[in-house]
Amino acid sequence: MALDAFLNIFAGSPLDRAGERRSDAEWIAAQLAAPASLAVALWNGRPLLAGPDEALRIAYLPAALAEELSGGRERLLFLGLLAGTAVFAVDLEGEADPAEGRLKGLGAFHEMRPAAALLPPPEVAIMGAARSMFEWRRRHRYCAVCGQPTHPVDGGWKRACPACKSEHFPRTDPVVIMLAHHGDRCLLGRQAAWPPGMFSTLAGFVEHGESIEEACARELAEEAKLRVRSARYHSTQPWPFPSSLMIGLIAEVEDDEGVADLIELSEVRWFTRAEARDLLAGKLPDLRCPPPLAIAHQLIKSWAGEG
Numbered sequence: 290m291a292l293d294a295f296l297n298i299f300a301g302s303p304l305d306r307a308g309e310r311r312s313d314a315e316w317i318a319a320q321l322a323a324p325a326s327l328a329v330a331l332w333n334g335r336p337l338l339a340g341p342d343e344a345l346r347i348a349y350l351p352a353a354l355a356e357e358l359s360g361g362r363e364r365l366l367f368l369g370l371l372a373g374t375a376v377f378a379v380d381l382e383g384e385a386d387p388a389e390g391r392l393k394g395l396g397a398f399h400e401m402r403p404a405a406a407l408l409p410p411p412e413v414a415i416m417g418a419a420r421s422m423f424e425w426r427r428r429h430r431y432c433a434v435c436g437q438p439t440h441p442v443d444g445g446w447k448r449a450c451p452a453c454k455s456e457h458f459p460r461t462d463p464v465v466i467m468l469a470h471h472g473d474r475c476l477l478g479r480q481a482a483w484p485p486g487m488f489s490t491l492a493g494f495v496e497h498g499e500s501i502e503e504a505c506a507r508e509l510a511e512e513a514k515l516r517v518r519s520a521r522y523h524s525t526q527p528w529p530f531p532s533s534l535m536i537g538l539i540a541e542v543e544d545d546e547g548v549a550d551l552i553e554l555s556e557v558r559w560f561t562r563a564e565a566r567d568l569l570a571g572k573l574p575d576l577r578c579p580p581p582l583a584i585a586h587q588l589i590k591s592w593a594g595e596g
Contacts, residue, residue: 346408352377517542
């Protein structure tokens with residue numbers, strides 16, 4: 290579905306999720322057996338891809354092969370329809386590389402983050418959704434109500450507990466990520482664990498009973514001692530590491546002071562619009578910012594281009 294809003298990497302999937310089909314077990318089984326149905330494969334969170342870096346693409350498998358490799362429905366997920374064709378995902382685990390076994394000659398398994406900068410954006414969105422769902426499955430194998438094992442239903446999009454009949458749905462953790470600015474200067478921070486010279490926007494999880502705007506104000510106050518005057522929405526980014534939704538904001542603050550809390554941040558620094566543009570272009574010696582695939586980069590770029 291095409292949207293007018295700004296689309297970050299991991300958003301913009303070309304799939305029709307066909308949610309109304311998920312509960313039809315007979316239909317799901319028929320699609321798995323259909324010769325035209327496809328599947329994507331992930332091994333320990335790494336997608337199976339084919340081609341050189343300049344032409345990297347998803348290495349699709351026949352859905353029937355994915356079902357065979359899965360050993361059962363526990364590791365299968367119905368992703369949706371691609372131009373009417375059913376697309377599934379299979380979650381492979383273990384030490385042995387399947388690309389050296391049953392999948393030899395079909396492609397290679399790549400780390401997701403570097404691959405996200407090379408794949409076509411629609412394919413990044415497909416693989417990101419599969420990775421996030423499989424990470425959820427790994428963390429929710431047991432019922433949070435009674436502790437008994439759960440099993441997948443609805444094409445893998447829900448887990449059911451046969452003991453207490455509870456139903457469990459995929460979890461997405463909302464995170465506010467904001468560029469703070471005062472006049473024509475913006476504030477970026479760095480964590481001690483980051484590579485030298487790396488500066489980025491500030492971010493934090495939204496807490497229970499808290500609005501997005503309140504989370505933005507709280508995080509900026511906690512991490513940089515800044516008071517928010519207003520916040521406006523920019524865009525969101527699904528982030529499958531493991532399952533967050535990054536909510537991008539541009540926040541105007543009351544002054545250009547700012548002090549790092551020395552817990553989350555080791556340093557904060559103000560940048561003019563010109564300096565922010567140079568930072569994005571890699572023109573500031575010994576300083577850098579997140580790459581274009583990160584929503585932090587897009588927030589800085591958007592603000593820097595306003596002046």
